[in-house]
Amino acid sequence: MSEHILTAHDLDVSEGQIPRENWFESSETLSKLRKSKKFPTIWCSGCGIGIVMGALIRAIDHLGIKNDEVALVAGIGCTARMPVYMDFNTLHTTHGRALAFATGLKIARPDMHVIAIMGDGDALAIGGNHFIHTARRNLDITAIVVNNAIYGMTGGQYSPTTPLDKRATTAPYGNIEPPFPVCELAIAAGATYVARSTVYHALELDKFLAEAIAKDGFSLVEAMSYCHTTYGRLNKFGKATDMMRSLKDNTITKTAYDKLPPEERASNTKFVRGMFCNIDRLPYTSQYDKVIARAQGGAQ
Amino acid sequence: MTIKLMQGNEAIGMGAIAAGCRFYAGYPITPSTEVAEILSRELPKLGGKFIQMEDEIASMAAIIGARVGGLKSMTATSGPGFSLMQENLGYAAMAEIPCVIVNVQRLGPSTGQPTAASQGDVMQARWGTHGDHPMIALTPVTVRQSFDLTVKAFNLSEKFRTPVILLTDEIIGHMREPVKLPAFETIHPYEQVVADTPESYKAFRNEPGDVPPMAPFGRGYRYHITGLFHDEVGFPTQRLDEIDPWLERVNHKFDRHLDEIIMVESDFQEGAKTAIVTYGATARSARHALKIARQRGLKVSMLTLLTIWPFPETQVESLGDQVDRIIVPEMNLGQLALEVERMVGRRKVKRVNRANGEMVTPQMILDAIEG
Secondary structure (H helix, E strand, C coil), X not given: CCXXXXXXXXXXXXXXXXXXXXXXXXXXXXXXXCCCCCCCCCCCCCCCHHXXXXXXXXXXXXXXXXXXXXEEEECCCCHHHHHHHECCEEEECCCCCHHHHHHHHHHHCCCCEEEEEEEHHHHHHHCHHHHHHHHHHCCCEEEEEEECCEECCCCCEECCCCCCCCCECCXXXXXXXXXXXXXXXXXXXXXXXXXXXXXXXXXXXXXXXXXXXXXXXXXXXXXXXCCHHHHHHHCCCCXXXXXXXXXXXXXXXHHHHHHCCXXXXXXXXXEEEEEEEECCCCCHHHHHHHHHHHHCCCCC | CCEEEEEHHHHHHHXXXXXXXXXXXXXXCCCXXXXXXXXXXXXXXXXXXXXXXXXXXXXXXXXXXXXHCCCCEEEEECHHHHHHHHHHHHHHHHHCCCEEEEEEEXXXXXXXXXXXXXXXXXXXXXXXXXXXXXXXEECCCCHHHHHHHHHHHHHHHHHHCCEEEEEEEHHHHHCEEEEECCCHHHCXXXXXXXXXXXXXXXXXXXXXXXXXXXXXXXCCCCCEEECCCECCCCCECCCHHHHHHHHXXXXXXXXHHHHHHCCEEEECCCCCCEEEEECCCHHHHHHHHHHHHHHCCCCEEEEEECEEECCCHHHHHHHHHHCCEEEEEECCCCCHHHHHHHHHCHHHEEEEECXXXXXXXXXXXXXXXXX
């Protein structure tokens, strides 16, 4: 916990107006961090994951959801360490299985807001099967995939979202596997709300996360991030700030993209940011209520 | 309740209902599938939930998630699926999440023989997941016991905050016997009581021999659950002064309660110098062999283990003091025999093994008694 967090929330700490022990009470948003947890986080300085955490807290705060009503479920990896810092019901599970744990939890407690927090390897490699099936069943779970295109915690191995030809510690001659388009995959599998933004566009991320949490159905937010300590170093992408800037320079809004002439759209190499899907479909737990009604002798 | 012709797997399903199970997640696999079919039909009648997951890994994850949400939960599988569940089974042991895993054993290794019986998962039930951890495994011999031990499995899992394995097999699972089940009102499922306030609650309080109750999510007790080594409130830790008390408490949490956990049936004969130690379907052959041996005037004792993990060390050790040799028949190449040998010494143990999907016959055991 450092002072820049407070200044980022427009709180004046320069003259010691807010004693350190009261920081957590100093704003609604900060009050969702865990007082008892030791900060700073495990993330490397300059990492984008903390920005997603901030966006998630602001989204929950914006929706006015009580801390007790939120369950955060995570798998394994840098991103999956996020829940421990927040004052919700937090479940840190096994690698790739966050959505499967979340499925059981959501069915047991349909009234809770269940949010699964995953990295790209966690969600799409080892957890790929659970990802598509949770979307297909339409569990009312918000899935957040922080996509930094690499396995960070293990030191920079290529992931299912590493771009072609880029280097990783296990792709020393360049990656030959095409990356998963995360949002398109979720849409094809049946997600009801799908959006993508980046850690550069933090306020946009706030908005998409709030919409995803409010959505009654499986929702996915892909938060593009970067790993300057492994992926960036191996591919000579410079410092964290350089990689942050490239998120700004190498993305285009969906609105702008849709206005491009067809030939420019075909040759576009920028990542598109925006909301790609927002449809209504009865969530699994509501469908199961019908099963209960039938079993108990109600309507057939 | 009236007497009913019932299959072992059906009795497991009914036992789960009676024990208060209200969530089942599973993946179809022979010879366990009847458990899922019965619970898909019965659970929604009670407002419970059933889901068929995409694989056994997800099934094991989902039952843990549902229990964290407050529903007593179970899954059922067989060898290959049991192998897939091992990682999350270890998670349940580490995070101390109560849940019941039914393994209707079939012949392995690998796909093996899906419709043939086996007792090949004895050691996997104990040591299948990585790392040191406590584990309970119960082995029914009859259809009625399939019911009773399922209820017991739930109660033990709740009381000790641990996964419990009901280790049955294809023979007991598919066999039909006339059974009279107890009225469900007479069954008292164990319910954890969280006495602490959210402020004073420590989900993993390390008092020796103590099993702190688990507060379900969403009831004001906001805390962290992880498969990492954790401190008393659940936060990950690398500190030895926090890891060591955890190891001590969790790996010894059954020690003071073995009378409650370990169930055996003794059929001892005065002056017998031969004994049989048996469990599961093989116990049925052993009973038959025992009857014939005694009719022939031979003195033989028998100890049937309804709990194999934790291993009934005291019971087997004291039996070893009374007899010269112990016959251990198993539908595997010698797994629980290793434990018996550990207690009484190798020289006293006569193994009778068959691992080709066929039952160990009474004649095979009789030959060992007379041999």
